[in-house]
Structure formats: C-alpha cells, structure tokens
Amino acid sequence: MKIAVLPGDGIGPEVTREALRVLDALDLGIEREEALVGGAAYHAKGHPLPPETLALAEASDGILFGAVGDPTCDALERHLRPEQAILGLRKALTLFANLRPAKVFAGLEDHSALRPEVAGAIDLLIVRELNGDVYFGEKGFRTTPSGEREGWDMMSYSESEVRRIAHAGFRAAQGRNKRLCSVDKANVLETSQLWRDVVIEVSAQYPDVALEHMYVDNAAMQLVKNPGQFDVVVTGNLFGDILSDLASMCVGSIGMLASASLGERQTAHGTFGLYEPIHGSAPDIAGKGLANPMATILSLAMLLRHSLGLAEAADRVEAAVARTLADGVLGRDLGGTAGTTEIGDAVLARL
Ligand SMILES: NC(=O)C1=CN([C@@H]2O[C@H](COP(=O)(O)OP(=O)(O)OC[C@H]3O[C@@H](n4cnc5c(N)ncnc54)[C@H](O)[C@@H]3O)[C@@H](O)[C@H]2O)C=CC1
Ligand SMILES: CC(C)CC(=O)C(=O)O
Ligand SMILES: [Mg+2]
Structure with missing residues (x-):
C-alpha cells in the first residue's frame, strides 16, 4: 500500500x-x-x-x-x-x-456559531459534484460593444455527470438515514433544471430513499435555521463548495x-x-x-x-x-x- x-x-x-x-x-x-x-x-x-x-x-x-x-x-x-x-x-x-461529512463532536455544541440545541442535532453529509459546473466551463474576459470589460464563465452539466453524482448521493443516503436533499437553483438556471430532472429520473432506482429538492438560497438559510433536518445533501460543484464552508461553522470551525x-x-x-x-x-x-x-x-x-x-x-x-x-x-x-x-x-x- x-x-x-x-x-x-x-x-x-x-x-x-x-x-x-x-x-x-x-x-x-x-x-x-x-x-x-x-x-x-x-x-x-x-x-x-x-x-x-x-x-x-x-x-x-x-x-x-x-x-x-x-x-x-x-x-x-x-x-x-x-x-x-x-x-x-x-x-x-x-x-x-x-x-464532506459535518457532525458536531460531543463537547463542541457550545462552540458552534449556532445555538447549542440547534448545533447538537447536526449529522449530515454533503455530496458535492467535483468534475463539472462553472468551475470547469470555458471562461474569459471580453470587451462589450460599449467598451466595458466583461468577465464570463460558462456553467453547464451534462446528463451523465448529473446521473453519476445522483447515484453517489442516493447510495450514500441508503447507507445513512435514507433521506436525500438535492440542492439546485432550478427556478433560474437551465443547468439546475437538468440537474433536477435527472435526479428525479435516478430516484426511480432508489424507492427506499426519500428525495426532496431545495433551492440553494433556501438551503443556506435552512442549514443555519434547522441543520438537523438534513441527512444527505447532493449538489453541484459551486453550491457544494459554498454550503460546505457554511456547514463547517455550524459544527464549530472550518478546521474540523x-x-x-x-x-x-x-x-x-x-x-x-x-x-x-x-x-x-x-x-x-x-x-x-x-x-x-x-x-x-x-x-x-x-x-x-x-x-x-x-x-x-x-x-x-x-x-x-x-x-x-x-x-x-x-x-x-x-x-x-x-x-x-x-x-x-x-x-x-x-x-
Ligand atoms: N482545496 C484547497 O486547496 C483550497 C484552497 N483555497 C485557497 O486557499 C487560499 C485562502 O483562501 P481563503 O478564502 O482565505 O480560505 P481558507 O479556508 O484558507 O481560510 C478561511 C479562513 O478560515 C481560517 N482557517 C482555515 N483553515 C483553518 C484551520 N485549519 N484552522 C484554523 N483556521 C482556519 C483562515 O485562517 C481564514 O481566516 C486561497 O488561495 C484559496 O484559493 C481555498 C479553499 C480550498
Ligand atoms: C480552491 C477551490 C478550487 C476549491 C475549493 O474552495 C474547495 O474545494 O473547497
Ligand atoms: Mg471551498
């Protein structure tokens, strides 16, 4: 080894x-x-x-x-x-x-940024997609017709990329409390609409897992309000990056x-x-x-x-x-x- x-x-x-x-x-x-x-x-x-x-x-x-x-x-x-x-x-x-597992260790309840009774209930797993999304899209700088500088980054997910991470999320949920929350921004982004559609398709193979969908802005709020509600969260590269830093402070520190x-x-x-x-x-x-x-x-x-x-x-x-x-x-x-x-x-x- x-x-x-x-x-x-x-x-x-x-x-x-x-x-x-x-x-x-x-x-x-x-x-x-x-x-x-x-x-x-x-x-x-x-x-x-x-x-x-x-x-x-x-x-x-x-x-x-x-x-x-x-x-x-x-x-x-x-x-x-x-x-x-x-x-x-x-x-x-x-x-x-x-x-990215986030769990409050015994003795750290009082060191969370949240109230101890809220923090004490945290035992969740973020399953973040890591090979796609806006992090890997084409990007660049350009000048607009009016002469302004503009930065751009292409956000996309292919069906197969979503499918494989969805399976990872469902399998992780099967090994835990059988609840999966898929986090996206399908009310605004086509990338997220495809994400949601594919997650729903994959869910047919996991009838034992309860699936819910949540918009990412609400998910950020819910992680602070009531993080104990989450078992497994599956989400894209960008949202998972941000939500996991947030979750870290809920359990005490990013150093954990x-x-x-x-x-x-x-x-x-x-x-x-x-x-x-x-x-x-x-x-x-x-x-x-x-x-x-x-x-x-x-x-x-x-x-x-x-x-x-x-x-x-x-x-x-x-x-x-x-x-x-x-x-x-x-x-x-x-x-x-x-x-x-x-x-x-x-x-x-x-x-
Ligand atoms: N996977 C990686 O290698 C990552 C690299 N970065 C890079 O790290 C650099 C710094 O980025 P930041 O946004 O400042 O994020 P950061 O995570 O490095 O630090 C954010 C804050 O948390 C504190 N912190 C982080 N880890 C800690 C630990 N183990 N113990 C105690 N305090 C800790 C830092 O002191 C800072 O105040 C940037 O160049 C960024 O691109 C950021 C995130 C992930
Ligand atoms: C430094 C970035 C590439 C990624 C990041 O922040 C992370 O993976 O948590
Ligand atoms: Mg990060």
Whole structure:
C-alpha cells in the first residue's frame, strides 16, 4: 500500500505534518511519497501540478492533500495559479464525488456559531459534484460593444455527470438515514433544471430513499435555521463548495471538516481517492502554528477507511479525535488555546 502526500501551501504542510505523525503512530506499514503541489510547485518547477506530481498521485492507492493557494501567485495567468492543481487532480483522476461529512463532536455544541440545541442535532453529509459546473466551463474576459470589460464563465452539466453524482448521493443516503436533499437553483438556471430532472429520473432506482429538492438560497438559510433536518445533501460543484464552508461553522470551525474525493476506480484495497480538509491554505495564519489539524487528521481517517480498507485504524483515529475534543483540547478557531502541534500531540496521546 502506498499513499501520495501533497502538502501544498500555507497551512497545508503544517496540518499534513500532524496527520502523518498520526499515521506513523498507527504503524501500519504504509509506504508514502511526498511531492510538490500548488504555489510550492509553481515556485520550484514553474507549474502548480507538475507531471511527476500527477504521476505519483495516479500510481498511489490514495492521496493525502493539504491545501493550495499562495497570494504571491494571484496575478499569474489562471492556468498557473495554485488552485489549478487541485482542480487538475480532481479532473485528471475523475474524482467526481466529494463527500464532506459535518457532525458536531460531543463537547463542541457550545462552540458552534449556532445555538447549542440547534448545533447538537447536526449529522449530515454533503455530496458535492467535483468534475463539472462553472468551475470547469470555458471562461474569459471580453470587451462589450460599449467598451466595458466583461468577465464570463460558462456553467453547464451534462446528463451523465448529473446521473453519476445522483447515484453517489442516493447510495450514500441508503447507507445513512435514507433521506436525500438535492440542492439546485432550478427556478433560474437551465443547468439546475437538468440537474433536477435527472435526479428525479435516478430516484426511480432508489424507492427506499426519500428525495426532496431545495433551492440553494433556501438551503443556506435552512442549514443555519434547522441543520438537523438534513441527512444527505447532493449538489453541484459551486453550491457544494459554498454550503460546505457554511456547514463547517455550524459544527464549530472550518478546521474540523474533512473530505474524500472519490471516483469509480477500485484498487486492491478499496476505492481510489483524494483526501483533504475542506479549508484552504489560510495565508492569514500560515507559519504561526495556529492551524487546526483536525480536518486533515479526519481526512486521513477517511483515506484509511475508503481507499486502504483499514476501517479499524480509521475508527481509532476518529475516536482519538473525539476524545481530544471532549477533553477540551481546542485550537483558537474553536475558542481554545492549543496550537497545531499541541493538538497533534493530544490526538497521538489518545490513539
Ligand atoms: N482545496 C484547497 O486547496 C483550497 C484552497 N483555497 C485557497 O486557499 C487560499 C485562502 O483562501 P481563503 O478564502 O482565505 O480560505 P481558507 O479556508 O484558507 O481560510 C478561511 C479562513 O478560515 C481560517 N482557517 C482555515 N483553515 C483553518 C484551520 N485549519 N484552522 C484554523 N483556521 C482556519 C483562515 O485562517 C481564514 O481566516 C486561497 O488561495 C484559496 O484559493 C481555498 C479553499 C480550498
Ligand atoms: C480552491 C477551490 C478550487 C476549491 C475549493 O474552495 C474547495 O474545494 O473547497
Ligand atoms: Mg471551498
């Protein structure tokens, strides 16, 4: 078993380091190899996703990813910006299903942005489509006839793209509480109308799952008003990106939400995938030892479970995280004082 480790930029290497310390402590004999990605790769090699990084990722059983994003790269042509590395990996490896679980850990109810009785009920899974939508459409700048500058981005979904993520959503719901909420903007967008039509077609194959549809603006409001109503939410790339950051604050912090990006490829051990915290490179706190590594440690647990077939080890990691939080070891993002390494130490001590 071999994993690729792509720490990336900003707090990416800081949070990845803590997850790797946990992996070392588990002593599972997993081989790993690290490569540059994002701004770090651009500065060293002239491209955010060098061919050798992609090749390493492709040849692995699973990828542990930190974060990309570097303010010194913000003026580069878009195809050279750090963010293109994660978009490129998702697309090149056909990782179209992004699972983002959001659950309140015991002891964190009082640290949510919501009232404890509202936050305490959260146990949901966002299934975000990851290979299509406006993120991957044609885009550009042009000048209008009146001489104004105009930016444009093409939003689209094909039937097959919606169908495969709909199946992922329904299957996820079957493994949980059998409720699926499909989030779109079908009252305004044709892309969303097709999304809704195809989700309804696919629903015929899952009579045991209760399907509802919700417009994205209402979904954002409902996630704050009554997040306990959601079991599985399936949605497009853009809406899922935004709603998952929102959901993270409902459970306490963006530093808590892990993710798995999966496709259809099976390895000898499980489903091939990429695992990353949902947050970015957080340049505002990078290098200060303040980043919460829990989202990355929990992403490691997802890697162990989904890609390496090591469910027991994954349970151990998740239980150690839960105990650490219940014991009140919290980062500044959750109102505590623990730094990145201190949180890692606390998880290691409870493994
Ligand atoms: N998958 C990826 O690699 C992603 C990359 N990005 C990139 O990251 C860069 C920064 O983007 P932002 O919009 O600022 O989003 P961000 O998620 O990096 O940070 C947003 C806020 O949350 C805080 N935060 C994030 N992670 C944290 C953690 N683990 N512990 C404590 N606090 C944490 C940050 O300090 C900041 O105040 C940009 O270049 C962006 O494009 C953004 C999201 C995802
Ligand atoms: C940086 C972007 C490409 C994506 C993003 O914000 C995310 O995947 O959460
Ligand atoms: Mg995001």
